[in-house]
Amino acid sequence: MKHHALQLYHYHVWANSAFIEHLKALPADVYTAKVESIFPSISTVLAHIYLMDVTWLSVMQNKKFDEVVAILGPLQQLTKDRSLTDMEVMYLELTEQYHAFFGQQEDMDKLMVCEHPQYGKLETKLSQLVQHVVNHGTYHRGNITAMLRQLGHAGVPTDYIFYLFAQRAEA
Template sequence: MKHSAIQQYDYHQWANNRFFEHLKQLPAGLYTQEVESVFSSIAEVISHIYRVDGMWLSVMSGDSFEETMQVIKKLETQSDGKGLELMQRLNEALAQRYATFFKQQDPDEIISVEHPRYGALETSVANLVQHVVNHGTYHRGNITAMLRQQGEAGIPTDYVFYLYEQT
């Protein structure tokens, strides 16, 4: 049986993939069309989710703050201004890195996270995975609002739909 944190991350990827597939069915310009919202475009939200997911993998892997900052710069270069298809491939590659990480790391292990502004945090990997999932859910909600603003429907990504699909 999967650890609940790994299942939560699987849900996160399932929901992201549902959005990628949904967005591919919509008019091409919608992805980069500027709107007045929390982000200027859906492309910006997708890139943000990718960068933050990668940043947290760096943190959970034990990278120092400085190393994580370098990872963020690399992720920005990889994702800024990129098209939907490439972002989906980058997201899938990142999900594979998470899968490898989960094979090597006990999600219940307590790790120490150091941040120059917020200080030290002792927490489990599972708690940080929960943060990644919550962050993604929040921003998929932003995408749904942006789609509606542009006259398009969102797509259901509630956790219960993931569970139904797993049976």
């Protein structure tokens, strides 16, 4: 049986993909339109989700804080002002990296140690880190929904239950 954390990650990928497909169907300027919100545009939210997904994969791979910071610097520049199509490709490549990593894991509940200069050391399960990635994405997809509404467009339903219905329909 597949571990629940892997199903949650699959939901995260599904929800991100649903938003990307929805954005592709809207006028092109919606993606980069300036919005009074937590983020200045939808494009910056998608870049942020991507960067944090990279961050947490690096943590799961036991990279140290300084290594993660060194990875993120160039990636922040790489994601800046990228087209929706470019971000979609980057997300797909990152998803492949996550799947390759998960495929190497024998125990999704193994203990991991995360160290942060400000917050200290934390022992947590790998599955809990996956849950964090999913929760973080869900939070920011909510930001995108609010931004879309400000711009006069509907969001897309990506609650977990809709993912379960979609999975049932695919079966």
